[in-house]
Amino acid sequence: MRHRKSLTLLALFALAALSLPATAAAQGNLVCFSPNHTIQASFNGTYIRWEDNTFNDDGQVTDWNFNPYGSSTLTFFFNGAANGGVASSTSGGTWLVLGPGDVIDGSLTFNPGIAQPTAWNVGVDGYLGFRFACSSAGTCYGWAHITTTGPAGHPATILDYCFDSAGDAITIPGASTFVCNAPAEGFEDGVPPTGWTVETAEPSGPQWTTIALSGEAGNYTNGSGEAATVSSDRFGGAEFDTSLVTPAFDLTGFTTASVEYTANYQNLANYDYLDVDISTDGGATWTTLLSWNNDYGAFRAQPGEDVSIDLSAYAGQSGLMLRWRYYDPHTGDWNWYAQIDDVGLVCGQSAEEPNIDVSPPSLSETHATPQTTSQTLTIANTGQATLAWGIDEEPASVRPVVEALTVARAGSGGGGATPLPNPVPEAVVVDEGFDNVTALSGWLMGNHSSPLGASDWFQGNPSAFTAYDGAANAYIAANFQNADDGGDIDNWLVTPLINFSAGASLSFYTRTATNSQWADRLEVRVCTTGACTNFGSGYGQVGDFTTVLLTVNESLNPTGYPQTWTQFTSALPASGSGRVAFRYFVPDNSTNSNYIGIDRVVIDDGSAVACANPADVPWLSVSPTSGTTAAGTSTPVTVTFDSTGLAAGTYNANLCVTSNDPNPGPGNGTNLVVVPVSLTVSGPAMHTVTASVGTPAGTIMPPSQTVAHGATATFTLTPDSGYAIDTVGGTCPAGSLAGNVYTTGPITADCEVVANFRQLTYTVTSSVGMPAGTIAPPSQTVAHGATATFTLTPDSGFEIDGVGGTCPAGSLAGNVYTTGAITADCEVVANFRPEAGPGPSVLEIPTLGPAGGALLGLLLAGLGLGALRRRRA
Numbered sequence: 001m002r003h004r005k006s007l008t009l010l011a012l013f014a015l016a017a018l019s020l021p022a023t024a025a026a027q028g029n030l031v032c033f034s035p036n037h038t039i040q041a042s043f044n045g046t047y048i049r050w051e052d053n054t055f056n057d058d059g060q061v062t063d064w065n066f067n068p069y070g071s072s073t074l075t076f077f078f079n080g081a082a083n084g085g086v087a088s089s090t091s092g093g094t095w096l097v098l099g100p101g102d103v104i105d106g107s108l109t110f111n112p113g114i115a116q117p118t119a120w121n122v123g124v125d126g127y128l129g130f131r132f133a134c135s136s137a138g139t140c141y142g143w144a145h146i147t148t149t150g151p152a153g154h155p156a157t158i159l160d161y162c163f164d165s166a167g168d169a170i171t172i173p174g175a176s177t178f179v180c181n182a183p184a185e186g187f188e189d190g191v192p193p194t195g196w197t198v199e200t201a202e203p204s205g206p207q208w209t210t211i212a213l214s215g216e217a218g219n220y221t222n223g224s225g226e227a228a229t230v231s232s233d234r235f236g237g238a239e240f241d242t243s244l245v246t247p248a249f250d251l252t253g254f255t256t257a258s259v260e261y262t263a264n265y266q267n268l269a270n271y272d273y274l275d276v277d278i279s280t281d282g283g284a285t286w287t288t289l290l291s292w293n294n295d296y297g298a299f300r301a302q303p304g305e306d307v308s309i310d311l312s313a314y315a316g317q318s319g320l321m322l323r324w325r326y327y328d329p330h331t332g333d334w335n336w337y338a339q340i341d342d343v344g345l346v347c348g349q350s351a352e353e354p355n356i357d358v359s360p361p362s363l364s365e366t367h368a369t370p371q372t373t374s375q376t377l378t379i380a381n382t383g384q385a386t387l388a389w390g391i392d393e394e395p396a397s398v399r400p401v402v403e404a405l406t407v408a409r410a411g412s413g414g415g416g417a418t419p420l421p422n423p424v425p426e427a428v429v430v431d432e433g434f435d436n437v438t439a440l441s442g443w444l445m446g447n448h449s450s451p452l453g454a455s456d457w458f459q460g461n462p463s464a465f466t467a468y469d470g471a472a473n474a475y476i477a478a479n480f481q482n483a484d485d486g487g488d489i490d491n492w493l494v495t496p497l498i499n500f501s502a503g504a505s506l507s508f509y510t511r512t513a514t515n516s517q518w519a520d521r522l523e524v525r526v527c528t529t530g531a532c533t534n535f536g537s538g539y540g541q542v543g544d545f546t547t548v549l550l551t552v553n554e555s556l557n558p559t560g561y562p563q564t565w566t567q568f569t570s571a572l573p574a575s576g577s578g579r580v581a582f583r584y585f586v587p588d589n590s591t592n593s594n595y596i597g598i599d600r601v602v603i604d605d606g607s608a609v610a611c612a613n614p615a616d617v618p619w620l621s622v623s624p625t626s627g628t629t630a631a632g633t634s635t636p637v638t639v640t641f642d643s644t645g646l647a648a649g650t651y652n653a654n655l656c657v658t659s660n661d662p663n664p665g666p667g668n669g670t671n672l673v674v675v676p677v678s679l680t681v682s683g684p685a686m687h688t689v690t691a692s693v694g695t696p697a698g699t700i701m702p703p704s705q706t707v708a709h710g711a712t713a714t715f716t717l718t719p720d721s722g723y724a725i726d727t728v729g730g731t732c733p734a735g736s737l738a739g740n741v742y743t744t745g746p747i748t749a750d751c752e753v754v755a756n757f758r759q760l761t762y763t764v765t766s767s768v769g770m771p772a773g774t775i776a777p778p779s780q781t782v783a784h785g786a787t788a789t790f791t792l793t794p795d796s797g798f799e800i801d802g803v804g805g806t807c808p809a810g811s812l813a814g815n816v817y818t819t820g821a822i823t824a825d826c827e828v829v830a831n832f833r834p835e836a837g838p839g840p841s842v843l844e845i846p847t848l849g850p851a852g853g854a855l856l857g858l859l860l861a862g863l864g865l866g867a868l869r870r871r872r873a
Contacts, residue, residue, distance in 0.1 A: 030170070032162035032197065041154040045069020045077075050132045050142060050163060065132040074121055074153025077114045082139065084110030086129030093118040097126035098172055104129035104141045105169035116153075123150030127172050130163075137167030178247050180254060184261075184344030187226040195247035199323070205240030206230050208326070216337055220264035220297060221304035223341030230326050231337035232272065241327040244340070245283065250318040254347040257311040259322060261343040264297035264304035266336035269537055270446035272328040274338045276309060279321045286323065294445040294456045296438065304339070307438045308346075315347075354631065355383030355669055356661045363655075364678040367643035368685035370710045374641070377622070377675065379657065380634035389659035390626035391637065392614035396652035430495055430603035433469060434460065434476040442496030444579070449483035449490050450539035453589075456482065457493055460597050468509045468565040468599035478584045480518070480593035489593055490539045491584040497577060500528065501605050504572035506580055508601040510552060512561040518594035519556035523583040524549045524568070528576035535581055545581045556592060565599065572603070610666060610674040611656035619646060619679055620653055643681045651679040684708035689732060689744065691715050691753045697723040698757035700742075713744045717755045722784035726758035760784040764807055764819065766828045772798035775817075775830035788819045790828055798832045805829035 033053040039046045040057045047056045047064040054061055066085075067077040076095060078084050086108050087094040093115040098104075110131055120128075127143045134140035142163025148156040164170045173194055178185065185193055191210045192198050198208045208230045211219060215234025219227040228244055251257050265274045270293050277286035289309050297304035314320055326338045357380040365373055381387035432440070437459045447456045455478070462472035482491045498504075512520050525545040527535075534543035549570040553560035572580070580603065586593040621640045629635045639655070655675040665672030690704040698719040707713050713732070717725050717740045728737055730752040733745025744753060765779040773794035782788050788807070792800050792815045803812055805827040808820025819828060 029164050029166040029168060030162055031165050032160065034160045034197075035158055036160075037158050039068045039074070039154070039156040039158065041071060041074075043069065043071055045075075048158070050130070050140075050161065051134050051136075055158075063133070066130065068156060070116070070152075070154070072152060072154075073116055074148060074156055075114065076117045076120075078112045081112045082131075082133040084112035084131055087111035091115070093121075095120060095128060097124050098129050098143065099126060100172050102127065102129065102143075102172045103169050104131075104143055104172070106131075106139070106141070120146070120148050120156075121151065121153035123148055123153075129172075132163070134163070134165065134167070136165040140164060140167055141170050143170060143172045178249050178345065180249075180251065180257065180345045180347035182344065184342040186223065186342055187228050191226070191228045192244065197245045199243040199245055201241035201327075202239045205238040205242065206232050206235035207240075207242045208244040208324070211339075214337070216339070217300065219339065219341060220300055220302055221339050221341040222262040222302060222306055223304075227339045227341040228324070229337065229339045232326075232328070232333075232335035233337055237332075237334045239328070239331060240335075241325070243277075243323040243325040245323040246321055246343075248282070248319050248321050249345060251311065251315050251320060251345075251347060252318050253316075255312070255315050255349050257315050257345060257347040258308050259311055259343065260306075260308045260346055261340050262304050262306050263341075264302075264337075264339045265292050265295065266297075266299055266338075267292070267294050268333070268335045270294060270448070271330050271333045271537070272326065272335040275325045275327075276307075277323050277325060278311070278314065279323070280314070280317060280319065282319060283321055283323075289441065290439055291442070291444070292438075294447050296456075298454075299336075304341075305438050308436065309439055311345075352384035353662050354381050354385045354387035354629075354660055355663075356380070356387055356389060356657070356659045356671075356673060357382050358657050358668055358673040358675060360675075361668065362676045362678075363639055364680070365641040366680045366682070367641065367646075368682050368709050369646055369648070370642075370644035370684070372640065372642045372644070375639050377637040377639050377655065378634050379627070379629055379637060381629040381631055383661070384631050386631065387629045387659055387661065388627075389629065389657060391622050392611065392625075392656040392658070393617040393620055393622070394611050394614045394654040394656055395617050396654070429498055429605045430601060432495075432601045433467075433474050434599060435470055435474045437476050444492070444494035444533065444535075446492045446494075446535060446537075447482055447490075448492065448536055448539050448541065449487055451484040451487050453481045453483045453487060453489075455479060456491065460599075461595075464513050464595055465511065465597065467597075475597040475599035477595060477597045479595040480586075480589045482584065482593075483589050486588065486590045488539055489584055489586040489589055492535050493582040493584075493598070494532070494535060495580045495601070495603065497532070497579060498572075498603060499577045499605055500573045500575055502574040504574070504603070504605050505569060506549070506572055506601075506603050507567060507569045508582075509565045509567050509599045510562065510596060511565045512563055512594055512596050514563050516561065516563060516594045517558050519558045519586065519592040520553060520561040520594055520596050521556055521584075521586050521592075522552040522561075522596060522598075523581075523585050524551070524570060525581045525583060526573060526578060527581070528573050528578040530577055532577075532579040542583075544578075545583075549580070556586070561596065610654050611658075611672060614656055617653040617677075619643060619651060620655075620677060622655065639677070641679050643679065646679075646681045648681050648683045651681065653677045653679075684710070687747045688750045689713040689747060689753060690751075691755065692730075694729065694754040694756040695726060695758065697759065698725070698755060700753065700755040707747050709748060710746045713747060713753070715742045715744075715753055715755070716740060717742055717757075719757050722760050723757045724760055726756040728753060728755055730754040762822050762825045764788040764822060764826055764828060766790050766830065767805075769804060769829040769831040770801060770833065772834070773800070773830060773832040775828065782822045784823060785821045788822060788828070790817045790819075790830070791815060792817055792830045792832075794832045797835050799835050801831040801833040803828060803830055 035055055037055045044059055045068050047061050048066045049061055050065050064079055065083045069075055085095045090111050091113050094111055095117045097119050125147045128146050129143050131139055131141050140163045144161035145159045187193055200207055208228055211227055211229045214229040214231040216229050216231050221227055230242055232240055274292040275288050276290040277288050279286050324340055359378050363375055379389055445457050457476050457478050460473045460475035460477045466472040467474040478491050482489045526547045526549055527544040529544045532544055535545050536543040619642050623638045627635055655677055657673040659671055661671045663670045666674045686706050688706050691700040701716050705713055728742045732751035732753050735744040761781050761783050763779055763781055766775040775790050775792050780788050794800055803817045807826035807828050810819040
């Protein structure tokens, strides 16, 4: 137990593994604390005053007893000869490490000095015996449970310590016996027993102790001999809040567990409470398992009440603690008493079963549409048998609101109307069959009858009639003995706290004995003010329960209360939180009141039951949808979110994981685990796509554009004259070019499109049309619009005749031909011809007369001479 500043601990605060010796006489003088305080490794260290649990790390305190200190090495320092630690000698570092069973008294040697404790600095977990100057007895003896760390002692911690305030000897406790399946604790060796503690928030009030010390006269439980007892009545008027706390106990290795005990508790006007709480964190926080607020057992006489509280939810855990807390939240009250006896832990193993553990418990994703992402859902099996499971999808439901009934269903004389069915299954928050009336978690009871009678709400009596369902006695009952003879009955049974919502409803069954001739009446009331623990404190008072939902046999007809199990239903508030109360309200039990039973109380909070209507969710998918998982292993499931086509908004659904886990769901570790799934879709993300020209000689338009995530962008590429589109690159996803239009791939980020152009070139070939010469080169490549030049060389005796072909006409300069501007592949054709001969031959002859001339002409013609040139004489 961790010590809390608001609490004074009046009994042993030992380790869970330790307990006090069986010395009943010493119990009343034992003072214990559990500081769990780390000694400061400093020059000042920690100053301790044992008597009132004062620990100061900043310097001396008045009347301090012990000062462990040391910046590097732990040193013990006792304040004078009146203080000291058990040692082998009175000086030096001779302090002993003691253990369970060792007795500390005045016969031992005490070292009151200052030194480094040799046996402690090596690192130990043990007990330091000490004495100190105390106000109650002059000199008191005690022990402190201390852990140290070798080789210098630091860090060191004082976990717990106890001393005897009467100055008597004290024994270091032995091992605790509060373990599974051990003999029940009968408190025969005193209260608190070995290893147990008593806490109080009211040190001036009554505390848990023995029967005799409490002032009571006997064991009123179903046990015998001693009993743990606290009596406000015998103590007298005083505020009280006292807890009897078990040692820490261990449920590892077990799958079922319960705490069982017998009790007798008498409550005065519902002022005080007896709660059973459990802690999983060493007493720092507590969870209530059972709360009593009315009488259990006869008044100062047997029989008591046998109680069993299921602890299976805590099976497998260690460091657990239980407490019985007796308290009155009011002031100025004077109450009765509480007793418990024969407290034991009953633990066992259930049959080998699978146990599903789904993680994470919910999934959520955020998308800028369109987008597809995946997450992993893990199906683990922490049980001992193979787990078979399947997953269904369920869209988020929109629950219709239907007007509910506010009257009871017709029953044997009850009157009313038949209730409408709920439009869809609803989430049940209370489903009580009253299998064990003494273990109703969260329920409240209060008997305001005047004067009080011998009975309150009690376990059903099957000899009167059997339960609506379950075991024969599985219902809760009340009868005419709730008030004394001739009294007026006003007995309250109040549900646990409920959060109401639209459509919430109540259903229950009730009846009286067959052939009953005494009028019974039951009111059903509701409170919505929050905690709703105020249902009055005396006859006729209703506190915060001012609203009547229905009344069974309101007019007190002697035969008007149903004599067979009859269902009644009622609508509940549409908002707020509170409770529903069943009020057994019958005046004058000399002429009215017989016996009523209530069974199968069911309250739903109005919300739709998850996974009642599985269906496909278009934006959600899982793989695999079913499988088996061996014990101790897990299976990953891929959950895919797809926001394609979804408008901006939030989409909700459930994954319904069903399995052969034997525990009923919903809830993790049950046969139905509901995993809420959420997809938040924002408007599509927008990206900027810019355009540029990589290799100049053209344009790309537009220069930039903004497109939605996943869309494409289109650009127009225009080459300059004489150029063509070469390639399109950049950082955008690759796309396609159709003509001069380029379309990117789906855009997922800002990116750039780069257009590259190339210059157009053509091949100009050459050839000879009419042979008898050459043209060179045979071909050449020229840019668009450029010219090509060729050299023509006639063969001997030939000459250039002309240049033709398919190329644009050019010009011939000598034997060099230059084409026109080239705009396509083309050919230049060179043509040659024989050279032309010289003019007619000239034969110089002397001047002839006419006859001679004629004769000469004939001669020349025969010789082929073209001309005759006359030479002058």
